[in-house]
Amino acid sequence: MRPFATFEERLSDWTTNAMKSVFGLEDAEVNLGVAPTNNEKFGDYQCNAAMTLTKLLKKAPRQIAQEFVDAAELPEFVEKIEIAGPGFINFHLSNAALAEYIQSLENDPSLGTARVGEGKTVVIDYSGPNVAKPMHIGHIRSTVIGNAIDRLYRFLGYDVIADNHLGDWGTQFGLMMIGYREFRDEEALKTAPVEELERVYVASYNKSKDDVSWRESAKAELVKLQQGDPENRALWEQFIELSIKEFDVIYDRLGVKFDLYRGESFYNDRLPKIIERLEAKGLAKESEGALIVDLEEYGMPICIVRKSDGGYNYATTDLATVEARVEEFAPERVIYVTDERQQLHFKQFFKTSELLGLNANLVHVWFGLMRLPEATFSTREGNVIKLAALLDEAEARALEMVESSSPDMPEEQQKDLAKAIGIGAIKYTDLSQNPQSLVTFTWEKALNMEGNSAPYLQYAYARISSVHDKYRAQYPDTDLNECSLNIEHEIERRLAIKLSRFPAAVRAAAENYRPNIMADYLYDLAQIYSSFYQNVPFLKAPEGERESRIRLCRSTAATLKQGLELLGIETRERI
């Protein structure tokens, strides 16, 4: 159970109520709560209400602050209150309250985080690679960011349904079918099936460019597939099976698990009905032979829901998917994680969904496209880097480091460690920056293992584990839970304050769909810990102080481990 509300929550409640009663503000729509200070010398939390209330109360900010301080009775966890600058009200928490809070977290698996999602379902749609194409480095962001959001929401108590909306339907399958029959290499199909399928597709596509009859037969095969021709259907199913099998290898390496693999094709049967609903609502109309939804009055271009050849497209499938998800899961929200190019599409389809009355809270989380330093990469340019190759390289580089720094470690353990470090480094690179910024891929950056990187965090964790184990070996009979946790040294205080802010980091990361908030938090925490580690003794400290510090270390380890887990990054006790 969560033992306490966080200090920020308690203090905000307190200042809000106290402000209201001191100044008789009942329904004032101003923020009267507190925020963390950005500099320790200003205390731990600050309230800026005195400045914002100047107009309303027609008094000088410092006067407001002074009146407030004079009238209010401090909560017991606040040691000191000060007025500073133009009218900031700064709060210093008492060390005793801080110590008590940290101790209470030791029995709380959620580390003080409120389970705000309890009883709510959220569908997260991410990764979504295309069948018959190998995953390349462009797929890593949706997968890794989507998975972190998935983990964050689960941690908040939401019932998460992670759905991998595979691109398993579309015009490319006509070319695939005939290409497969003509160009396939059985040997290659056995060793690297999806790569071979892609090669087949590219060959078929190239041939279609100046071969009319090839194009015609591709179209005919597609129609056969769509009409349920058993032979084409079986082939198509085989493509999907092979692809999923290979994707799963990657997902397994990345520690990503989906609850559902429902490709676009899953919703095929619903498409005609969606069109009917659109027509019944008077939303769809004919234009140049196609059926469209006119979104001009919402400032958007038209949205095609049925092509002039009678086929359906992306928007239609997405509407049907929402309809199905609402019926089956009644989600509180549906989160889509894709790259930036699809922003307009999602805006259009969200609006159409709303007009249609599908009654779903839809969120598009988009991230910047990954580029190479020279150019955008693309299959046609032939400059793609396969995801599997990236992961291999990461593990290989990590293994080199492990071998040189821990030559005595058994080989199996070295490999296991290299996997955790290599994959962690890759993930962290993506998760530690704002998803919406442009990303230029460089090996150096992707595999960074120093400074602000996953290995830095993993290293901090391993050092704590090591200290803790040494403590246990030296003092096997001491029950740490019987020893008091005291906060005395300044660095201990900084660490404790940081630990107490874990729940805020989780909430902010989840609510803003920004795992980098969590990554930032963990990096800060690890930095404070590293400084702590380097500057004060633990095992050599006098009794009492020693036990207290070990307990603080233990809490730090628990927080680091949990936080990294929320990012999908593994920890090891030894590095």
Added chain:
RNA sequence: GCUCUGGUAGCUCAGCUGGAUAGAGCAACGGACUUCUAAUCCGUAGGUCACAGGUUCGAAUCCUGUCCAGAGCGCCA
């Protein structure tokens, strides 16, 4: 042309729902391994937060315009 993003230290990036002196990492320079794991720590140096206006007690953060870069804009997904 229209729409959406971004522009912060030499490089890569945080910070952006307005708060006090703009932060990290890398690179550079100087220090710390007989001591709990140096993948670390301590320090020095590095900035017109693209530019110009505006809003306000207060702007890197909000608004407008300009410049630069990326993406999207009817039958791909």
